[in-house]
Amino acid sequence: xxxxxxxxxxxxxxxxxxxxxxxxxxxxxxxxxxxxxxxxxxxxxxxxxxxxxxxxxxxxxxxxxxxxxxxxxxxxxxxxxxxxxxxxxxxxxxxxxxxxxxxxxxxxxxxxxxxxxxxxxxxxxxxxxxxxxxxxxxxxxxxxxxxxxxxxxxxxxxxxxxxxxxxxxxxxxxxxxxxxxxxxxxxxxxxxxxxxxxxxxxxxxxxxxxxxxxxxxxxxxxxxxxxxxxxxxxxxxxxxxxxxxxxxxxxxxxxxxxxxxxxxxxxxxxxxxxxxx
Amino acid sequence: xxxxxxxxxxxxxxxxxxxxxxxxxxxxxxxxxxxxxxxxxxxxxxxxxxxxxxxxxxxxxxxxxxxxxxxxxxxxxxxxxxxxxxxxxxxxxxxxxxxxxxxxxxxxxxxxxxxxxxxxxxxxxxxxxxxxxxxxxxxxxxxxxxxxxxxxxxxxxxxxxxxxxxxxxxxxxxxxxxxxxxxxxxxxxxxxxxxxxxxxxxxxxxxxxxxxxxxxxxxxxxxxxxxxxxxxxxxxxxxxxxxxxxxxxxxxxxxxxxxxxxxxxxxxxxxxxx
Amino acid sequence: xxxxxxxxxxxxxxxxxxxxxxxxxxxxxxxxxxxxxxxxxxxxxxxxxxxxxxxxxxxxxxxxxxxxxxxxxxxxxxxxxxxxxxxxxxxxxxxxxxxxxxxxxxxxxxxxxxxxxxxxxxxxxxxxxxxxxxxxxxxxxxxxxxxxxxxxxxxxxxxxxxxxxxxxxxxxxxxxxxxxxxxxxxxxxxxxxxxxxxxxxxxxxxxxxxxxxxxxxxxxxxxxxxxxxxxxxxxxxxxxxxxxxxxxxxxxxxxxxxxx
Numbered sequence: 001x002x003x004x005x006x007x008x009x010x011x012x013x014x015x016x017x018x019x020x021x022x023x024x025x026x027x028x029x030x031x032x033x034x035x036x037x038x039x040x041x042x043x044x045x046x047x048x049x050x051x052x053x054x055x056x057x058x059x060x061x062x063x064x065x066x067x068x069x070x071x072x073x074x075x076x077x078x079x080x081x082x083x084x085x086x087x088x089x090x091x092x093x094x095x096x097x098x099x100x101x102x103x104x105x106x107x108x109x110x111x112x113x114x115x116x117x118x119x120x121x122x123x124x125x126x127x128x129x130x131x132x133x134x135x136x137x138x139x140x141x142x143x144x145x146x147x148x149x150x151x152x153x154x155x156x157x158x159x160x161x162x163x164x165x166x167x168x169x170x171x172x173x174x175x176x177x178x179x180x181x182x183x184x185x186x187x188x189x190x191x192x193x194x195x196x197x198x199x200x201x202x203x204x205x206x207x208x209x210x211x212x213x214x215x216x217x218x219x220x221x222x223x224x225x226x227x228x229x230x231x232x233x234x235x236x237x238x239x240x241x242x243x244x245x246x247x248x249x250x251x252x253x254x255x256x257x258x259x260x261x262x263x264x265x266x267x268x269x270x271x272x273x274x275x276x277x
Numbered sequence: 278x279x280x281x282x283x284x285x286x287x288x289x290x291x292x293x294x295x296x297x298x299x300x301x302x303x304x305x306x307x308x309x310x311x312x313x314x315x316x317x318x319x320x321x322x323x324x325x326x327x328x329x330x331x332x333x334x335x336x337x338x339x340x341x342x343x344x345x346x347x348x349x350x351x352x353x354x355x356x357x358x359x360x361x362x363x364x365x366x367x368x369x370x371x372x373x374x375x376x377x378x379x380x381x382x383x384x385x386x387x388x389x390x391x392x393x394x395x396x397x398x399x400x401x402x403x404x405x406x407x408x409x410x411x412x413x414x415x416x417x418x419x420x421x422x423x424x425x426x427x428x429x430x431x432x433x434x435x436x437x438x439x440x441x442x443x444x445x446x447x448x449x450x451x452x453x454x455x456x457x458x459x460x461x462x463x464x465x466x467x468x469x470x471x472x473x474x475x476x477x478x479x480x481x482x483x484x485x486x487x488x489x490x491x492x493x494x495x496x497x498x499x500x501x502x503x504x505x506x507x508x509x510x511x512x513x514x515x516x517x518x519x520x521x522x523x524x525x526x527x528x529x530x531x532x533x534x535x536x537x538x539x540x541x542x543x544x545x546x547x548x549x550x551x
Numbered sequence: 552x553x554x555x556x557x558x559x560x561x562x563x564x565x566x567x568x569x570x571x572x573x574x575x576x577x578x579x580x581x582x583x584x585x586x587x588x589x590x591x592x593x594x595x596x597x598x599x600x601x602x603x604x605x606x607x608x609x610x611x612x613x614x615x616x617x618x619x620x621x622x623x624x625x626x627x628x629x630x631x632x633x634x635x636x637x638x639x640x641x642x643x644x645x646x647x648x649x650x651x652x653x654x655x656x657x658x659x660x661x662x663x664x665x666x667x668x669x670x671x672x673x674x675x676x677x678x679x680x681x682x683x684x685x686x687x688x689x690x691x692x693x694x695x696x697x698x699x700x701x702x703x704x705x706x707x708x709x710x711x712x713x714x715x716x717x718x719x720x721x722x723x724x725x726x727x728x729x730x731x732x733x734x735x736x737x738x739x740x741x742x743x744x745x746x747x748x749x750x751x752x753x754x755x756x757x758x759x760x761x762x763x764x765x766x767x768x769x770x771x772x773x774x775x776x777x778x779x780x781x782x783x784x785x786x787x788x789x790x791x792x793x794x795x796x797x798x799x800x801x802x803x804x805x806x807x808x809x810x811x
Contacts, residue, residue: 135511191639209398232408
């Protein structure tokens with residue numbers, strides 16, 4: 001082997017994790033913990049040194065969170081929220097798929113849905129939440145409709161791009177070989193769409209839970225959002241932050257532990273996958 | 278399109294002007310809006326409830342807000358908060374993004390913070406900021422910075438990563454001065470990403486400001502929206518939302534997006550994140 | 552007695568209307584005998600690919616007729632090898648070939664054929680790989696195996712080697728000839744490369760600028776044909792000169808149009 005290559009290699013960090021030991025070493029010695037430690041230290045210091053009204057110390061928040069977990073209240077409220085999130089998300093996906101496919105296939109639908117989609121993309125979720133609560137009240141329809149309206153444009157836009165990106169050459173190839181319609185859809189069109197569907201799922205889910213929480217803040221008596229509002233009104237900071245952090249953690253796990261890997265998996269036949277978080 | 282002309286009953290002979298008018302009305306783009314408006318109005322009339330106001334009610338509210346100067350007042354208050362928060366978020370996000378893009382160590386350091394920040398909704402930051410800072414200007418500013426800086430950071434990071442090493446080497450080979458390298462190679466390369474970051478950051482900034490104003494201010498667009506909510510004034514909320522969104526969208530699509538496109542026109546494919 | 556595999560009569564394809572008609576194909580008429588290798592050449596934009604697409608059923612035509620006769624030993628009407636391999640990137644090579652199984656062929660039968668033709672093109676053992684894992688030449692071989700495995704009445708090939716480097720292309724040409732002689736398939740091969748056309752074909756059809764067939768030249772040179780053989784060189788020179796006459800006539804026409 002070239003001597004020059006050997007010496008040049010010392011600067012480059014190994015790209016692949018070759019052994020469990022190396023893997024553990026990289027996790028433990030990584031700078032990421034440094035950031036976390038610094039934040040905790042600053043936070044604690046601030047609570048001691050400065051009096052910003054109601055800022056609780058990290059310890060108080062952890063204690064409050066622990067209480068929520070052990071009493072089971074967190075899981076109860078989480079379940080209530082998840083029901084709304086999943087229902088709304090499901091509806092948004094269905095509608096978004098239909099709209100997206102039509103927009104991607106026919107010019108007429110592309111133009112027809114253009115304005116509703118752009119407006120839908122831009123309006124803040126807050127508005128959908130508040131409007132839904134005002135008009136639809138406190139039932140299950142409120143979060144579902146709010147999520148539907150807020151999320152479907154994002155799903156539609158991703159699906160539309162996927163449909164437009166269908167490789168016409170492959171479709172022609174299948175046409176020459178007289179492939180039947182079912183095979184055409186399942187083997188030619190859908191696999192090409194999958195990465196876009198996964199992207200739509202990720203975006204859709206993100207919006208779904210954010211809007212769900214917003215509807216709960218303004219109009220619900222159960223769920224994470226309700227708890228946030230309840231504690232906010234009681235000025236009970238440590239509990240409110242505990243709720244926020246716990247819920248955020250769960251959503252993070254779903255997004256980065258479930259959806260992101262799934263997205264990578266469905267794109268594995270691509271030789272080069274450009275990662276955008 | 279020429280000034281309005283009363284349309285006579287359509288003749289069989291194709292008339293160029295009528296054709297274009299017909300095409301304008303039946304343009305699919307407007308079709309959806311027209312259908313929506315008609316459906317709303319039908320619903321409003323049939324249900325006859327306060328929470329589904331008729332279109333005229335919304336319209337009169339719009340006019341009232343605009344022409345009594347109320348809109349401008351609240352808009353100014355909100356814009357002040359948006360501007361300040363956005364500026365600081367941009368500074369912080371750019372700094373973090375540059376650091377993350379340059380050295381692996383910084384990327385690891387900030388990565389979790391950024392990922393976490395990307396995931397947490399603005400609502401959380403809004404609530405916490407209001408509780409911590411009450412009515413002071415710090416509330417919206419901190420909330421905006423916390424929510425927006427991750428998005429800005431990853432865009433800038435992508436920009437830094439995308440700086441063409443070949444071009445930098447070329448600059449070195451030709452012994453180009455450091456300031457020229459920065460001015461002519463680094464900055465133009467970063468510019469499209471920076472503008473994308475601005476657009477996304479601005480978009481987030483106004484949404485978070487609205488949230489903060491809903492929960493803890495005494496003026497501003499968000500406060501008006503909250504007031505409408507408390508009084509079940511759907512027409513009020515719609516009027517305020519429509520006006521405010523119009524202004525914000527005008528800025529985003531009328532100024533920021535064209536600027537981003539213009540300064541990125543040498544690129545084969547715009548690579549902004551989200 | 553020779554069997555006709557493909558019969559094209561007065562084929563016309565035109566675009567446009569209201570007085571601005573443009574005929575891409577204008578009265579194309581030819582028969583292709585079973586088991587022959589016919590090459591079609593012509594300048595860019597003369598309609599070669601359009602002709603092939605019409606034969607493949609990908610494009611409609613304005614007038615005339617196209618008939619493909621499926622004789623014995625054919626399971627499908629058409630196989631097509633494209634310029635780009637057009638393999639489904641998310642399927643393995645084997646799955647790609649199974650994908651085009653004709654409706655009336657049993658799965659096991661098609662699978663056997665697939666294996667047979669994969670061996671024939673020299674891709675034995677890599678059937679489980681994904682397209683991106685293979686080189687350009689290997690991908691094209693896979694495309695060829697796919698076209699062969701449906702045992703078509705006619706195999707259409709649209710400049711299949713034009714995107715490969717010259718060395719690989721040479722190998723592929725030799726392999727194609729070998730496979731053709733082994734299987735006896737009817738092949739219609741489009742190329743812009745005159746040399747390739749002469750090396751491969753039994754017969755050369757030259758398409759002109761007007762969408763008509765301007766030359767129909769049988770190639771009786773004995774195989775294997777080396778470019779260094781005198782007979783090859785002479786033949787090539789003759790064909791090229793005819794092509795140049797064509798281009799000269801065209802240039803004159805265009806000059807006249809400009810003057811007017």
